[in-house]
Amino acid sequence: MLSFLIRRILLAALLILALLTFVFFVIQLAPGDPLQGYADPEMDPQLVEQLRMQFGLDQPVAQQYLSWMRSFLLEFDFGISLAKRRAVRDLVAGALPNTIRLAAWALLVRVLLGVGFGILAAVRRGRAVDVGLSVGALLVYSVPAFWLGVMLLLVFALQLKWLPPGQMVSLDHASLGFAARVWDSARHLMLPVFVLGIGGAAATLRFMRAGMLEVLSQDYVRAARAKGLTERTVILKHALRNALLPVVTLVALSIPALIGGTVVIEHVFSWPGMGKLTIEAISQRDYPVVMATTFLSGVAVVISNLLADITYSLLDPRVRLES
Amino acid sequence: MNHDISKRRQAEAAPLLEIRELTTEFETPSGVARAVDGATLEVRRGEIVGLVGESGCGKSVTALSILGLLPHPGRVVAGEIRFDGRSLLNLDSESMRSLRGREIAMVFQEPASALNPVFSCGEQIAEVLRTHRRMKHPQARARAVELLTRVRFPDPARLADRYPHELSGGMCQRVMLAMALACGPKLLVADEPTTALDVTVQAQILDLILELQRDTGMAVLLITHDLGVVAQVATRVAVMYAGRVVEAGARDALFETPQHPYTSGLLRSRPRLSGGPQRLDAIPGALPDPTRLPGNCRFFDRCPRRVERCRLEDPPPRRVRASHEVRCFVDPSPEAQ
Structure with missing residues (x-):
């Protein structure tokens, strides 16, 4: 190991x-x-x-x-931004945590909804729940994120005024108490996290469902039932662990897209993250910044691949020993 | 020995497993396929019954019907399965689950794929004990190691930590047997347990099943297409054809004086070592389509002894000896053999 x-x-x-x-x-x-x-x-x-x-x-x-x-x-000196006349390192240090905050929550939404509903759809194959989830997933997957983002802003921020129309925190954020600050941040996160996470969740659901169905027809699942294990153990232990393997790859490889490719979402929700930084830098031919963000996206790819490998080897003993 | 006598009396009282007129169907796009059609079979306490027949005759579906593990869309539509005084078909799913692995255990044809690739062998045995015996982790693990000793692993503690892909097919089947033995079941259903293994390993596994059966006194329903396997270990034999048991009786009687032409055909189609090179006597024809089972004798098309009556009627079970039944109109007199 x-x-x-x-x-x-x-x-x-x-x-x-x-x-x-x-x-x-x-x-x-x-x-x-x-x-x-x-x-x-x-x-x-x-x-x-x-x-x-x-x-x-x-x-x-x-x-x-x-x-x-x-x-x-x-x-870690990425040079000086030509447009902003500031150290690129400082610009990145300001934007990267914001993007990571958004991406991490979106990833959580993606995995929880995708895996959970994927299992449910597979176990209830062919019934109303399965059909509903599959159709819903297809719909969600087909809707472009920027459109969904704008629509949600229209409804929840402009019409109903339940949620803020963008930015990371309210203007009076600093003057709030601790609990109020957390709630304020959470309210600002809700819409962008939902928009960013839901599309991936739909894709993960389809993947999880297919993987689960394949695994459920395997001999070892029948053998697990023949041992008298509860259905819960059969599904959540024996079948899930095997069905998760391909999903791990899918999810891990989507991390770089979340880190580097939140451009549209960050734009719609005025989120001061890496996507916004990159877009501005490109339009201003700000080479040092472009180089730094490109490099960081690449690092994200390499790191998430590494994470996928490690998770995979933890889940599957056959990979662990194939050295 | 007193123990033996009381066991024998018990055995004579009521069979452990009693299958009456079992009918199992699969609804397929091309019609309803009757995989099992009125099969009747008994397994008494402590005996080994060989259930023989060619692929597709309904052996495995019978086994899965017993355990309530029929794959979708299979379902039992008629008949009765009684096990140890209880009717299995009326059990709710929770009672059925608690019976599986505890009182009725099963081993499968492909041992390597019947073990979950991502869990260690020890864990896969231990979880049975945790489920049925409510053991805690260390205790279950210790018992799993003991069980691995009983299926002749020289280094059971090390084996418990190994994963199925590190083992050979024979080793996997021994792990499956250890798992099946975990709760001391009354009945072991072994579905082609040696088919996927090398011949030498086959003999080891059969030998092991025999030994375990003698030690524990459990009954075994051994499903196989291999008459050689049956001849080695079974006390009684049931021959299945097109969804029903066409002949059943004590092993020796059945092998020496087979009553059903299909049984005779099976016996003749075995390769023999004596007498030099020879052609194997295959049975011509194929099983009838399970979506369109005929109303007359199922074996009619392939039967060398058929008479006019066979074209019109379906032969009911006929008793030949005390415990030898056959579904055939024709009495195979000595010259017919």
Whole structure:
């Protein structure tokens, strides 16, 4: 188990190195010069040259690559945002926790609803509950998230005025007591978490249902019943553990999408997260920020793959020993 | 020995398992398939009954009907199953569940796929004890190790921690047997327990079943298509064809003087070691379509001894000896053999 972990972690580290290199050279391939957008064409060429030296852009590419890698990996120094004139590290440090907060709750919604209702649909196969859930899941899955978000805002925030129309907290958040602050944050989370989680929950439900149905027809499920185990044990222990295996992969691989791809949701709900940061940076050709966010999305992919591997090996002894 | 005498008396009193006119159907898109059609069978305490027949004759469905484990959409539509004085078909699902694994245990044809791949062997035995005997974890685990010793594992404590994919088919079947023995069942239903195994391993498993049966006094319903297996271990034999038992009797009587042409056919279609190379006598034809079972004798189309009456009527059970019954009109006189 330990050697399995070490191997996977080393592999993950290698992947991150490769990713960094890739990001660096792709940006190098892009036409133009990072300074082009910002330097006034009528600026003193000497001044431009000075700026270039300041940013290290006069050095050979290999040299730039090495120093960039060094500051990136050893100092977590992602450079300075060209548009905002602030350290990229600070911008990311401000946005990443917000996105993680949103993504973590959405993931929870996804797993709980998807797995729970998936099991229910499989166990009640062909009955009203199953048909209702399957049709509902298909509907939810087909509705685009931005549309659903806007509609929910219209209904719950603008018409009914039950929930706030976006942002992470109310303006008077700081002046509230502890319990009121928690409630205020929760109210702001509800709609974006729901919109972000429900689509994934629908997909997970379909996956879970299919996996469960397949497992329920296996010999070992019949054998478990023949042992006189309660139906609850048969379903929630013997069948579930096996049916979860493919779902683990699906869910783990959706984590990067939640971290990097909440762009639309963050926009609809004015959520100051990574998605918003990335979109702004792209439209402003803010290369250091784009590089940092791209890199972080990549890290998210590598880490969730690692998580999937670890979870998988915990669930399935056959994977554990295949070293 | 007193113990033996009282056991024998008990055995003579009432059969442990009594199946009367069992009919089990599956509703399929192409019609209602009658997998079992009026099968009658008895298993007495402490005996090994071999239930023989070709694939698709209803052996396994009979077994699953006993345990109430018919796969969807199968259901018992008629008949009775009595076990130890109780009618199983009227039991509610909770009583049936508590009977399974405790009083009636089952082992399956594919031992490797009957064990759950994600739980250790020890755990899979221990959970039976926790369910039926309300044992705590350490106690159940200790008992599981003991049970693994009884199915001849030299290092049972280590084996308890191993997973099914690390074991051979024979080892898996021994784990299944340990699991079946866990609560000291009165009846073991073994559905083709050796079919998926190598010949040498088959012999080991049969030998083990015999030994366990002798030690515990449990009855065994051994389902197989292999007459060789039956000849080795069974005390009585029931031959099944197209959903019903066509002949049943003591093993020796049945093997020496088979009454039903199907039984004779099965005996002739076995390969023999003596007499050099030979053609096997296969029975021509195939089982009738279970969605359209004929009203006359089921074996009519394939029967070498058929007479006109067989075309029109369905033969009822006929007693040949004290405990030898057959469903055939034709008396196989010595020259017919």
